[in-house]
Amino acid sequence: MTIGSSPDTATGGPSISRPYVPARPTIPIDSAVLADRYGKFELGARKIRWDDQGPVQIDWSIFDRSKLTLYNLFVVKLVTFVESYADVYTSLLLENFCVNDTMATFFQLWEREETNHAVKLVAYLQLVGLDKEELRESLQRPRSRKFDVPYVKTPLQANCFTYCQELLTAFFYQMFRRTVKEPLLNEILTKIIADEWRHFHWYESVLKLHIEADRKKTLEECFPVFENFAMPGNQILGGEYEILTDEIIKMMRFSTSEIFQMGRHITSTFGLIDGGRLVARSSYARDMKDVVMRKKPRKPHHEEVVRSFIADLEKALAASPA
Ligand SMILES: [Fe+2]
Numbered sequence: 001m002t003i004g005s006s007p008d009t010a011t012g013g014p015s016i017s018r019p020y021v022p023a024r025p026t027i028p029i030d031s032a033v034l035a036d037r038y039g040k041f042e043l044g045a046r047k048i049r050w051d052d053q054g055p056v057q058i059d060w061s062i063f064d065r066s067k068l069t070l071y072n073l074f075v076v077k078l079v080t081f082v083e084s085y086a087d088v089y090t091s092l093l094l095e096n097f098c099v100n101d102t103m104a105t106f107f108q109l110w111e112r113e114e115t116n117h118a119v120k121l122v123a124y125l126q127l128v129g130l131d132k133e134e135l136r137e138s139l140q141r142p143r144s145r146k147f148d149v150p151y152v153k154t155p156l157q158a159n160c161f162t163y164c165q166e167l168l169t170a171f172f173y174q175m176f177r178r179t180v181k182e183p184l185l186n187e188i189l190t191k192i193i194a195d196e197w198r199h200f201h202w203y204e205s206v207l208k209l210h211i212e213a214d215r216k217k218t219l220e221e222c223f224p225v226f227e228n229f230a231m232p233g234n235q236i237l238g239g240e241y242e243i244l245t246d247e248i249i250k251m252m253r254f255s256t257s258e259i260f261q262m263g264r265h266i267t268s269t270f271g272l273i274d275g276g277r278l279v280a281r282s283s284y285a286r287d288m289k290d291v292v293m294r295k296k297p298r299k300p301h302h303e304e305v306v307r308s309f310i311a312d313l314e315k316a317l318a319a320s321p322a
């Protein structure tokens, strides 16, 4: 996939090369303020860029197979599926939920960074010993499914969806990194986490512009997203994704404290009372509480799904290094 944007422009201003259909905003926000914020975001992005064209490069020689666990690989493989979909999300955002040139440019820069996550994670799995072709094929397979989020109907709701998704992604990666002793994976995760928090803060700042413009209407529009939110992985892998993430939450020994910590970000964006209401309405938070409190019944094919997902990882881990 080629990323068509030119985020290296000296000005940092909007630079769009992929066409988009302008969507009508439900709550207009100050486009000059947005453009100014994007300029700063882009400057920061350029300095820490760690894709093949960026100034920062990872030292892949620090890889230490002896410190890698099957559980580490399980998580890496699952997130690689989600990260590999950046172009699908971006097309959807550009086609349906993009209100102006600044957002179009941002989406393309975002796509570039998310694609870099996928590229690096795939390279890592290959270094561990996963077959290149098999991996490519399995990442390709779910792409035939239609990506559709029925409760997202407006640009603001799309922004709210990506806000939730980036928050969960950043938070999960951060929790996961604590369990990783292998130095190369730890380094890759450190870079990804920094990107995910930057993404979260961008979407948060756009949400805040809406809140400043019309608080009541913003909350009304965001409610359905919080009520129904599910990670995009559900669209990509279907029911299998839920089983695999439930397994990971248990392995990471999450408790209600983690749910509380995530909730704190939401109250910081929306305020204590409104943010609290949004968290209370969130089916995702409720479901996660059931998982950590061991109230959620296991799906009948749980073991089977987990076993088949990790089969190639076990094989790679058991094989002696090339
Ligand atoms: Fe990512």
Ligand SMILES: [Fe+2]
Pocket (backbone or CB within 6 Å): 114, 166, 169, 195, 196, 199
């Ligand atoms: Fe992200």
